[in-house]
Amino acid sequence: MLDIKNLHAKVLTREILRGISLQVNAGEVHAIMGPNGSGKSTLAQVLAGRDGYDVTGEVLYEGKNLLAMSPEERAVAGVFLAFQYPVEIPGVGNLYFIRTALNAIRKQRGLEEFDAIDFLALAKERMKLVEMDPSFMTRSVNEGFSGGEKKRNEIFQMAILEPKLAILDETDSGLDIDALRVVASGVNALRSKDRAMLVITHYQRLLDYIVPDRVHVLANGRIVRSGTKDLALELEKHGYTDIEQQQQLAARPSPVPGGAL
């Protein structure tokens, strides 16, 4: 479903992604782990089509060139990003917002739009997945939501939009253990053989709840190790320091004879 080949991303002169290659098949959940500043969130943003990055390399999504598509085209094609920091939009009702989004996508796909009543029924059903209080629906998008409420809202939106490729960017950050459990069970309920997920996280603990098929470790903009879920446990034990040190050793230029004064 997703085929990333030698993906590079720069902001001004700073290179953040330095040649990422990754394949994700439908039905698979891949975890991307790594220390702060390793490029995890940049990868998520670049895949979703955020402006401001100088991107090279190739990303095929269902055989199409993803990088050539606008963010809204990607959404229509089924790409969803659960934001690390969901954005507040004052005065715009949460339910209105997500209905507008769903209908915009459906319209582009040539499907019939939902009217307010049918949509309400759908929303009520999907809200249960993340144990959201119905009062959130009439409040403005993310305005005055707690950290946990914002993250639940992201998963709720994902449940409404039913993407093919879901990218969860640090959906666990800022969550207490109960909220984490709720969010994770919402995500698990959305796992399906047609849907791929990229779960980005700093900590192993999320992966206790959302068990990945593959785990990749990102450091300095490259995938330095890939493995099964056991890799996450190993990281939990030893931390990222070992990996980073190996990375730095590898990155150091070899001494040139006679080069030093």
Place this chain on the structure above:
Amino acid sequence: MKAQAEVREFTNREYKYGFVTDLETDVVPRGLNEDVIRLISAKKNEPEWMLDGRLKAYRHWLTLEEPRWQNVHYRPIDYQDIIYYSAPKPKTAGPKSLDEVDPEVVAMFNKLGISLAEQERLSGIAVDAIVDSVSVGTTFKKKLAEVGVIFCSFSEAVQDHPDLVKKYLGSVVPYTDNYFATLNSAVFTDGSFCFVPKGVRCPMELSTYFRINAADTGQFERTLIVAEDGAYVSYLEGCTAPIRDKNQLHAAVVELVALEGAQIKYSTVQNWYPGDKEGRGGIYNFVTKRGKCAGARSKISWTQVETGSAITWKYPSVILQGDNSVGEFYSVALTNNRQQADTGTKMIHIGKNTRSTILSKGISAGRGQNTYRGLVKILKSASGARNHTQCDSLLLGDQCGAHTFPYIEVKNPTAQVEHEASTSKIGEDQLFYCRQRGIRQEEAVSMIVNGFCREVFKELPMEFAVEAQKLLGVSLEGCVG
């Protein structure tokens, strides 16, 4: 950046009311002097006291200097280069009924989405239609008269209800008030008059639709609304003008009088031609609007959505004279391209326990400059007075400006005055969030801006609120740069 380019494109949409209708018009010679004023007065067959009032105002105006304190910039206005009276010529002589309105005029209003045919109006809004200097027709007059409500053009009111006009004209905005109000007092040509007698709740919304059509004319209209004890009226005002290279002056005066327990709700959707992207042409909208809560427990609400005009200069205000009276001001002002707005309100608290609320939403886009200017004045007599002011500014792009000048004068220690202000920028983050969810940039900008204005829109009558939302979308074209 690409996103910005798209927003810019979005904010560059066309003004769709910019057409000109070819009407045969009756005009007075260009320029201003006592003869022109006498001519206007004679054309309107006015009584002596009206002419005297006009001349008094004119002579006072000659002693005044054009104000310069407002935060807007424009080349000096040549008052001798303006035509002060222009009226579509009636095709038939004598008193006209709605059926006799020139079909060209009816067609023009149809094009603007305003029907002058009573039977076609589903919404039950009575309309006074004003083209250039005169009223061309008022709908539902008879039906309103059945409950005692007088709704007619100002010229008719002078003929048919001179005592009421004499009693209230200038009682809220005296002819000496300010430069443009004084000019208006000298040369005003028409406008709407509304009188709701004691205890009557006006059974439908009343509205005036202002249309400037002729070139080089100024529009100087006068609106007077009086609600007697316990009466209620909701009044709407809309305006448009053709696209022209030259600036046109619109200097109106609106006076509201609310007696004991009366309520007046006045809503405006102002969409005068704003000028082009380079700032050529457009209306100078220099307007004085003021209401007086003369009686105890009376209430006046101003709601305005200002999206048009090259320059907007207006401060719909409330004098809270009666004890326990209430004043409200809800405003959305949008400036795009080279538009400038200096707008706000004055709340003058005189009576005891008077309350006022100010909610101002300024949106600046393109190279637009948006200024909120407000005065909250609590006099010594106004014990227990309260005011809450909230001013929010939203910036789209980095070439526009938002300015806030709140003035607060409190002479009574028991008063409570609160002021909140915020400025925010429509964020790349917000736009990206919407787009990631599949909402196109253009729709996202419109959604975010409408969200920002929601608290004001909900004060508008339903039909107007929908129109205002659409208008905002259209007016925002080309804003982030």
